[in-house]
Amino acid sequence: MKPVRHPDAPAPGDPLGAHYEHCFGCGPGQPHGLHLEARAGEGVALTAEFTVQPAHQGAPGLAHGGVLATALDETLGSLNWLLRTVAVTGRLETDYVRPVPVGTTLHLAAEVTAVAGRKIYSRAVGRLDGPDGPVAVRADALFVEVKVDHFIDHGRPEEIQAAMSDPDQVRRARAFEVNP
Numbered sequence: 001m002k003p004v005r006h007p008d009a010p011a012p013g014d015p016l017g018a019h020y021e022h023c024f025g026c027g028p029g030q031p032h033g034l035h036l037e038a039r040a041g042e043g044v045a046l047t048a049e050f051t052v053q054p055a056h057q058g059a060p061g062l063a064h065g066g067v068l069a070t071a072l073d074e075t076l077g078s079l080n081w082l083l084r085t086v087a088v089t090g091r092l093e094t095d096y097v098r099p100v101p102v103g104t105t106l107h108l109a110a111e112v113t114a115v116a117g118r119k120i121y122s123r124a125v126g127r128l129d130g131p132d133g134p135v136a137v138r139a140d141a142l143f144v145e146v147k148v149d150h151f152i153d154h155g156r157p158e159e160i161q162a163a164m165s166d167p168d169q170v171r172r173a174r175a176f177e178v179n180p
């Protein structure tokens with residue numbers, strides 16, 4: 001089925017912000033995190049940027065492949081906010097096309113391609129130097145819709161409690177309310 005953008009999804013160009021202070025992908029409270037910044041696009045698509053820091057190295061001077069997979073995972077996961085669906089990554093298939101040096105800003109673009117029941121299919125691409133730069137990484141993903149109980153049942157109580165008390169209403173809604 002073709003994905004349907006939720007009527008209350010952020011307007012094209014609007015920043016999505018972090019869904020959780022301590023998220024390694026987007027949270028401002030993670031000193032060595034990716035601090036990935038995503039913006040809504042048209043339809044069920046978005047763009048994101050992430051600048052590779054020295055803490056993200058694998059080989060000397062190059063981004064670690066797992067960190068790049070994290071950037072793709074986070075970007076793809078952010079798409080679910082445009083559907084207003086809470087979902088987790090079930091499958092993430094990554095192609096590494098070019099090395100990504102420290103200091104590079106990776107320009108990511110992602111879209112949901114189909115929705116089938118609880119399954120959300122999406123893909124992303126990351127480019128060097130700019131939104132039209134050479135492709136460095138690509139991913140295809142399957143996210144699976146879950147109930148909020150998924151996090152409450154499996155997460156550590158301290159963090160769950162703290163996130164539920166987050167004074168930022170939007171972030172709390174993204175973390176803990178399903179709002180179809």
Ligand SMILES: CCCCCCCCCCCC(=O)SCCNC(=O)CCNC(=O)[C@H](O)C(C)(C)COP(=O)(O)OP(=O)(O)OC[C@H]1O[C@@H](n2cnc3c(N)ncnc32)[C@H](O)[C@@H]1OP(=O)(O)O
Nearest residue numbers: 019073074077086088089090091119144146151174175176
């Ligand atoms: C509050 C914060 C909010 C915001 C949260 C935002 C977080 C953003 C962070 C980035 C995203 C992440 O990293 S999330 C963290 C990483 N991911 C995880 O921890 C997920 C761990 N895995 C699981 O919990 C589980 O395996 C699930 C939820 C994915 C699926 O389990 P389930 O609920 O029992 O469902 P299940 O019946 O198995 O699967 C449902 C359908 O999906 C298909 N399916 C499931 N897994 C796969 C797979 N790997 N490859 C192919 N297909 C699959 C099944 O065949 C089935 O298809 P059919 O029979 O219906 O056709």
